[in-house]
Amino acid sequence: MTQHREVGPIVWSIVIAVTCLLLFALRSVLWLVVPCLLALIIYYGLRPAYKRLLLAGLGEQAAASVVIIGFALGSGLLLAGATPWMSARAESWQDAVTRYLSGGIDWLQGTLALLEAKFTLIRRLGLSATLSRELDQLTDEHAQAYGASLVVGLGTWVPALLLAPFLAFFFLRDGQAFERLLGRAVPNAYFERSLNLLHELDETAHAYFQGLLKLTVLDALALGLGLWLLGLSGAWLLGLLAAVLAWVPYVGSIVGCVIVVLVAATDFPKDPGIAYGAIALFIFVRLLDDFVFMPATIGRSLRVHPIASVLMLFVGGAIAGVAGLMLVLPLLGIALVVGETVGLVVTDPRLRARHAHARRLRALHASRDLA
Amino acid sequence: MLPGFVRRDPPAVRWKYLARVTLFEGLNPRELRVLDGLLHERSYLKDEIIFDEGEEGQAIYIILTGKVAICRQGRRDDGHIAQYGPGDFFGDLALLDNSPRIAQARAVEDSRLAVFFRGDFVGLLETHSTLSSKLSLTLARLIGKRLREATLALTAYKERGEGA
16 A cells, blocks of 8 residues: 655656656666666566566576576567568568558558549648658658668667566566665664655556556557458557557557558558558557556556656657657656655654664664773 | 475574564465565664654564564653564554554664565565465464453453452
C-alpha cells in the first residue's frame, strides 16, 4: 500500500528540473541508455522466474545465469526461426524497402489524385504534382545519404543492444544486494522511511515496465487480429513490430502505422481501401490504448497528470530526441517518488531530532573510554 | 535434487538466528534463505529509538542480539508495555497494514536487529505462495495468542476492579 502524499509546487518544480537535468546529462551516453532500458524490461520480465529458481534452491549466480541463458536461447531460436521466413519473402532488404516505399508512394499519389478528382480546392492546390516533385528530389539527392546514415546508425546501436541481456544478468544477480547496500548507508532514524522509498521506486519501475510489456502484448494482439482480418501478409509480425515501436511515445505509433500502410499499399495495389482500413485500425487501437489498455497497465504505475505527461514528453523529445521520449516518463515517475519522500524525510523535525540523538549516543559510545 | 555446485546454503551465522525466531518456525532451509535475502540488518545503541508511537509502520523487527523495550511515548518510566530479547520480534502489525505504531520501541541495550519490510512480504505473497502462507499462518497464530493473553489480562483486571 502506498501512502498518499500531496506534492507542493516547489517539489514539483524540483522534480521537473531534475528530470530535465538527468535527460540532459544522459544525452552523452544515449547509446547506453537504450540497452539499459531494454535490460530493465528484461529484468522485470524475468524476475518472477529468477525468484522461483531461488526458491527451488539455486544460488543467485546460478539462478540469474539459468534465466538469462534461457532468455538468450529463446531469443536466438526465435531469430533463427524468423530469418529463413523473412529471407524467403524478401529478395533482399534493399529490394523490399524499395518495393514497399514505391508501393506507399503510389498509394499516396493515388489517394491525392482521387481527392483532386472529387474536390476542386485540392485540385487547385496541385498537391499531387508538388508531392511527385518533392519525392523525386528527395530520392535523387538524399536517399543515398539517409541510407548510409541509417546503416551507420544501426551499426552503432546493434552492438550496444547486445549489452541488454548482460546488464539484465547483473540486475537480477545483484539487485537485492544493491538495495541492502543502499539501505546500509541510511542512518537508523531515516531507515524505515527510506526503505519505503526504495520499495516504491522498485514498485514504480516494476509496474511501469511490466505495464509496458502487457501493453505491448495487448497492442500486438489487437493490431495482429485487425491486420489478419484485413488480409495482410505477416499480420501478427507486423502487429508485434508496431506494438514494439509504440514504446517510443507518439513517434513510434506513427512509424508503425506508416510501415503497415506501406505493406498494405504494396500487397494490395489495386485496393487502396485495405490501406485506409489499416489506418482506421491504428486509430482504433490508439483509442483503445488511451482509454482502455494504458489506464489498466502503465497508467496505474505513474501518478502523473496526463497534461504533465504530455508536456514532459515534448520536453524529453526536445532534450534527448527519441531516447528522451522513451526515458522521460520513467525518469519523471522515479524523480517524483524520490522528491516526495526526500521532502518528507528531510523536513520531519522528529526524525531529525532522533537522528541527532543517535549521533550523540554514537559519539558518547566512541569516546567512553577516553576520559 | 539440485547439484551441490549450484545450491547455496544459508549463511551459518544468520541461519542460527533466523531458525530461532518464532515467526519463522516451520520454514525449511530454502525458504529461510529466500527470507534471509530480504532482511536488512541494523545496529542500535542502548537508548536509541527504533520507532515512535504514531509513526506509520513499514516493517517488522527481529532481534538478533540485545534487548528492546516497547513503551508508551514520553512515558519511559511508567509506560512500559513489554521487553523482548534475541529471537523475539516486534512491530508485527506493520506486516498487515500501514496503521500507525501503537507504542515506541527503544533499545534497552546495544542490539542488532533484522528488519523485514512489508513491501517484501507483499512481494512474497505474489511470488512464493507456500512460504508466505506459512508466514501468514504463524503470524495469525502469534497475534491470536497475544490477543488471548491481552483478553485474559483485561478480564483479570476488571475482576480485580469489581472485587475491590
